[in-house]
Amino acid sequence: MRKVDWLVWCRNAKNVACRGGDLIVRLQTGRSQRVAVQFTEETLEFTSIVARCSALNFDDDLHMRVWQRNRSVQGVGFGVDDKNRIVARAWMPIVGATKDEFLECLRHLAAEADLFEYQLTGKDRS
């Protein structure tokens, strides 16, 4: 699989647009979420920024909330990155990957990231 493959998959996908190397996923709620896609040798990695910690009033409680949430969500994980931002992450193996699975992962990640962003900030900063 080459990088061009997933770009082709996105070309006619409903509510998915390519902008600046990232994908913008428009959700049913009218909100949208920016998702970055990266290749590794064996996987496709999806990342989406949920919120900047500096904009939130939680301190250490924020990590706890993220880690607790990780126990209950499926297909997506949350963490704090080295720039002190809450990020949502998902991945899919390249082996056996299809366009449907790619779009499913992409939309699911975008929806979960957007939901968490809304709960934390009430805003939509895609």
Place this chain on the structure above:
Amino acid sequence: MRAQLLSTAARLGHSIIDLYVLAIGRLKSMEPRTLARETDPEAKHRDIGFITDYLAELNRQMSIPLAQRNWGAFDELAEIANNYELIIDVNAREAPTTQLVQTARLFGSQLRQQQPVAGMSKQVNLTVVQQFRMPGYPFVLITTDLLQEGEDLHTFCANIYHYGISWTPSSMEQRIGRIDRVRSLTDRRLTVPRSNLPQEDEKLQVYYPYLPDTVEILQVNRVLERMNHFLRLMHEGLSNTLKAPRTIQVDREMAIGRRKVEPITETLKSAFPIPAWALNTPAGPLAVDEQVADRAIARFHNLRHTLDLGPRLSWAPDGGDGRLLGTMKLRNGRGQPFTLLLRSKSNGRLVVRCISPVGRVEIKNAFWEIADLADRSSCRIGVILTENEKSYDLTVEDDVLLADESHDVERVALLFSRILTFADKLEREHFGSTVDHPLQDFEDDLRREGIHAES
């Protein structure tokens, strides 16, 4: 959000009264600032004991049936916990889409300034109405026909007293309809599986108090007759011969004398009977039939045989229940236990989740150490905050979608590679390299993963 609601109720509801009584009992005084005037330096720390006393009181209330004690804080909190979805539905529909930090303010505004008996006229007091839809205060709501329609009051109320009746049966039905609704207290009581018939006090009760030696009795009789007539009109197969005049001739009614208007107790036949064919329609196929489920479980358990990782991978005995337990020997020679769980998405695709326990790290004490490692990795950390003692409170976990069956092995092997090394790293960093928890340390709790709620 559930925790926010419960804590707000504990702060503003009957709990504070129970706590106040406990405090008076401990201080043995009702004088203000008693604690502040204490000269004993130890006295300042006595309030810490309130917490355990309060929890003991809640525990006492929980262990004694309500019939043998007074209503208390536990009853209010338990009702809120048991009917959480209903309360959100009737009182705070906006809460699920509200920023979590703001829900405390929302619940706080709804539960402020509670009173045992509340009333209103001329203008709807929405706060009182919302409080009446919750367990606890107010226990009694007195209102004019202001609340005759529009506001539902059914969630925790099963008795209605008509002081002053309406002339039309439809108005009476409207008033009763405030508490006679789907998901009402009565509905919930009567629709649970039970072996005995409901007692009278378990049913919805409608009272018509009146002064027996006045003309009011004639009005009540007439309205009750009209209500029976109204009920029959809504059905067929029963006679509707009663003529109910619009006015009462007092002298004539007095001559007839007092009569008791019996409520309708026989089964009414619907004017819109359900046709037999609608009752005998064969059930359609299940979205996931037993064979599909069996195939999915067999495919999952087949991973025990197809995952060819040599002696590095050892499996625990298989329960055949959609979960696998095992230990992976890592390159550093240490073992890392894990469980695999079979799950599915709403579109039918199968998902395998892998959970690897790190151990019991007392996360609040080791917080920054864990956070520092976690922030430098892209692994998914899970934390378990529960009062129940578990063999682990920190996990590394993730899941993978299954595609064509021929790729199961490679996909699950990738899942292992994302989790187990990092889980072992966390274990080494926290417990030291001499500690290497075997599967047996976590097995009981791992077998309960995905079965029960944690909190």
